[in-house]
Amino acid sequence: MNSEEIQKCDAAALCRTYARYPLAVNRGQGTRLFSPEGKVYTDLLAGIAVCNLGHSHPELVEVICAQAKKLIHVSNLFYQEEQVELAKKLLGTCHLDRVFFCNSGAEANEGAIKLARRYMREGRGQERYEIITVTGSFHGRTLATLTATGQDKIKTGFGPLPEGFVTVPFGDLDAMKAAMNDRTAAVLIEMIQGEGGVKPLPEDYARGLAALCAERGVLLMIDEIQTGVGRTGKFWAHQHLGLRPDVVTVAKGLAGGLPMGAVMCTEEVSKGFPPGSHGTTFGGNALISAVAKKVIEIIERDDLCGRAARLGEHLRGRLAALREKFPERIADVRVHGLMVGIELTSPGADVWKALLEKGFVLNLTQDTVLRLLPPLVITEEELDAFAAALEAVLATA
Ligand SMILES: Cc1ncc(COP(=O)(O)O)c(C=O)c1O
The missing domain is CATH 3.40.640.10 (Type I PLP-dependent aspartate aminotransferase-like (Major domain))
Known part of the structure; x- marks a missing residue:
């Protein structure tokens, strides 16, 4: 099935409990997710803190x-x-x-x-x-x-x-x-x-x-x-x-x-x-x-606890710089290893959606908080790419 067919069947057959993202996923590999059409996403959510070792380890x-x-x-x-x-x-x-x-x-x-x-x-x-x-x-x-x-x-x-x-x-x-x-x-x-x-x-x-x-x-x-x-x-x-x-x-x-x-x-x-x-x-x-x-x-x-701590600190630096650059958009940055919340000053659905379109899967909670829970095997380069994408989105939004 392609994405559209999956969405149609879902709407017809499943209870309407979930506000789904506009994305079907049919394969995961490491830190990447793939749509049926082959679009590639960086997974910064890991099934909401589940796939800590990435997909198909x-x-x-x-x-x-x-x-x-x-x-x-x-x-x-x-x-x-x-x-x-x-x-x-x-x-x-x-x-x-x-x-x-x-x-x-x-x-x-x-x-x-x-x-x-x-x-x-x-x-x-x-x-x-x-x-x-x-x-x-x-x-x-x-x-x-x-x-x-x-x-x-x-x-x-x-x-x-x-x-x-x-x-x-x-x-x-x-x-x-x-x-x-x-x-x-x-x-x-x-x-x-x-x-x-x-x-x-x-x-x-x-x-x-x-x-x-x-x-x-x-x-x-x-x-x-x-x-x-x-x-x-x-x-x-x-x-x-x-x-x-x-x-x-x-x-x-x-x-x-x-x-x-x-x-x-x-x-x-x-x-x-x-x-x-x-x-x-x-x-x-x-x-x-x-x-x-x-x-x-x-x-x-693999000392993934240490890795989470180190990568969190790296991301904290990147996000702190973004907060300084966009004080009118970012209210707070909370980093605890690889449990990360970026609190925006206003509802963030537009920012979240723009990041999804750029190929980054994350979550928006409490309307204003971009939440990242990436696999613990994520790389510094992938986190940097996310920070660059967020910067681009905030600059244009
Ligand atoms: C802190 C906490 N407790 C409990 C739950 C419920 O877990 P489950 O969805 O596996 O029932 C969650 C799920 O998000 C959670 O984050």
């Missing part, structure tokens, strides 16, 4: 083929070597002790919410079930996770929503303190809001929050679904501040493009998931686990 393709011939799926009724090997590898990247594998970010956060509630009952014998989140956050689209999400537009029309969720203003520690009471089970929070416009937690706030949670016996659950797996220049964003959350959720980049999520927790908190308490059919199956293990091995071997 030869070593991932090899693992997928080999594992598919050996075993794709049995069930979590069985022990599987691939799953335990991945668990060891993943837990080796942080301070946490146990992991539950699932299939998406929303499912990981849903699992974390269930874990927190049941841990309070079974682990501590306390009736604590409230989950506190902050405004501007995004935690997923299941009923519990959209209730946790601090953006009203995500919730519209889906009520009645589950009870036991409180949202407080972003970055306001006094409001957080005031919201905590003897029903509070956990705080669920992103270190850097992704959908919210690449907005980092202020450092003092993040440290203060961790101390407050420890003092009040509230679980600190960090949603690293977008920031994890090397994206920000360390394997986990919370490691930049040396935080030790009780629970971390991850998905997106974990299995290089195959659907996988995970909830990681301390030994103590894992008491909240006794046998039979939680489960999922596909989570951590042999194929996905083998691929995810390879993803982590490559990230460590």
Whole structure:
């Protein structure tokens, strides 16, 4: 099918949930995407922080083929070597002790919410079930996770929503303190809001929050679904501040493009998931686990965290110069490794579209923020080419 035919079929057959970009993609190679007509794009989005190793990475393709011939799926009724090997590898990247594998970010956060509630009952014998989140956050689209999400537009029309969720203003520690009471089970929070416009937690706030949670016996659950797996220049964003959350959720980049999520927790908190308490059919199956293990091995071997940090700094220099040149167009530049937000002074659909026409795939979030989440294997030259294209667009827009 050509692009037009694909778009027509899509409009006729699929639910209208997505505001699609005017682009069909039928092949990906490294940092490049190809349309059916053969137009080439530089991918600065990586499937929204998913394809951290780029597209069709030869070593991932090899693992997928080999594992598919050996075993794709049995069930979590069985022990599987691939799953335990991945668990060891993943837990080796942080301070946490146990992991539950699932299939998406929303499912990981849903699992974390269930874990927190049941841990309070079974682990501590306390009736604590409230989950506190902050405004501007995004935690997923299941009923519990959209209730946790601090953006009203995500919730519209889906009520009645589950009870036991409180949202407080972003970055306001006094409001957080005031919201905590003897029903509070956990705080669920992103270190850097992704959908919210690449907005980092202020450092003092993040440290203060961790101390407050420890003092009040509230679980600190960090949603690293977008920031994890090397994206920000360390394997986990919370490691930049040396935080030790009780629970971390991850998905997106974990299995290089195959659907996988995970909830990681301390030994103590894992008491909240006794046998039979939680489960999922596909989570951590042999194929996905083998691929995810390879993803982590490559990230460590090729020091892609260091690469993300270095390339982010390089891009920061280029973008800072553009901000100086176009102060009336660029309001702010936020760079955290290869998680980058360029906040424009006005809605940026025209700039985003012009960049797409020039062959750069990125995302516009919150109307004014150009968001870049490129594969961690992107090159300096590709980032320079993007900066030059953005300069040209801003000069003519
Ligand atoms: C921080 C964060 N949490 C949760 C989610 C939900 O993940 P998924 O779309 O895999 O359900 C996302 C997705 O964008 C996210 O960025």
